[in-house]
Amino acid sequence: MSGFQKYKECPECSGTGRVECEVAVADFGAWRGGELRLVSVDCENCDGTGSVVDDGFDDENWEDFDPMVAAHGY
Numbered sequence: 001m002s003g004f005q006k007y008k009e010c011p012e013c014s015g016t017g018r019v020e021c022e023v024a025v026a027d028f029g030a031w032r033g034g035e036l037r038l039v040s041v042d043c044e045n046c047d048g049t050g051s052v053v054d055d056g057f058d059d060e061n062w063e064d065f066d067p068m069v070a071a072h073g074y
């Protein structure tokens with residue numbers, strides 16, 4: 001069946017669609033001038049969907065990855 005796309009759990013966010021990242025928050029009232037705050041944002045890898053198209057290159061399959069094939073597009 002051609003055109004069928006497999007999806008797999010996004011490795012970046014473990015399928016949650018959200019990732020936590022540290023952002024610097026300017027706080028002029030604080031004597032240190034700000035702080036790092038942990039915020040939850042949409043995962044860029046999967047656009048917040050929690051799943052990505054399975055391109056066949058799983059983390060476990062990197063041994064099969066051929067850079068020459070990738071460079072020439074098959």
Ligand SMILES: [Zn+2]
Pocket residue numbers: 010011012013014015016017018043044045046047048049050051
């Ligand atoms: Zn993700």
